[in-house]
Amino acid sequence: MDNFTFAKDKQLVIFELDDVLFPSKDYLLQVYYLFAQFIEYTEQKNAANILDFMRNHYEASGTEDLFAKTASQFDLDEKYQHNFDLLHQTARLPLKLLLYQNILDFLQELVVNRKKIVIVTAGNPEQQLNKIKQTEWNGLEQYLTVFFVDELNQPKSEVFQNILNDSNLNANEVLVVGANNFDAHQSKLINLPYIESLEIYK
Template structure:
């Protein structure tokens, strides 16, 4: 369904970041690329081989213990864990993160229709902010209000409720766009309408 149909009777739309506005892997794979380049520079080990291993491992098993698996495979010192973790927080990406086309279209529609746009994101606040700073927003950034759930130390449902209260709105006036069961559950706790980002197309 077209995005405007979902939001036609809403005044606020709330988004998560990862796998909603852009693919989470687009950030992580660039972090892995930078780490592989760093190891090649410091240890003279082939960066492409390291990156290929990390990409395959990530795509097969996710990011859990990826450093440990890579360190074992390429005989890296445990001290490199610090560099790996630091890159996740403050990496300067070679390429900007690009919004999903359907999300870019939807956000642009919301701005034209003067709807308020919020991002409520979980995860390390420093890392999430780094992603936001390196996303190609196409001029939309000035219309975004962002809340970092981990920084506020609040459940998403409470942040959603605070947003409604601050705008003197009820749940029926807002829409949450997410990509996982957690976002859906948090929305349902306060009866907020919820849709999966993939349902929106233009």
């Protein structure tokens, strides 16, 4: 199926950021790498061992209690929690974040067909903006409009509705592309068509 089949009758497509446009782990693992390097520099502890521990914990259990577990494992002072959190928001990544190939193809088709592209992303606004700034957009950045849900302090469904109102569009003229049940539920609340990002393929 051609990617554009999903959007041929739409005027606007809304995307989440993490695990929709690119893998969230591509950002997090680079943050962990930078933190491990920082600890090696300040505490003379082996960065490779710290990174391996953090990667394994993340892959097994996600981000929950990751700093606490790492601090316990390597006898790190709690003061480094601040550095760990700050890196999530301001890290200068060694490598650019790359869009999923299927999503890049889809975005390019949307631009060619003059469809509006909107990103509505939840999470810390500074961190999400940092990700956007360090993504390789392949020239698509000029076509993007971005809304930060936590900055607006509104439910995602309300942000969606405001976008519809501002664009003078009906729900059936918009498509939401997400990657989790929350995005699906928020879309359903205002009857927006929704698909999982993995459904988009060549």
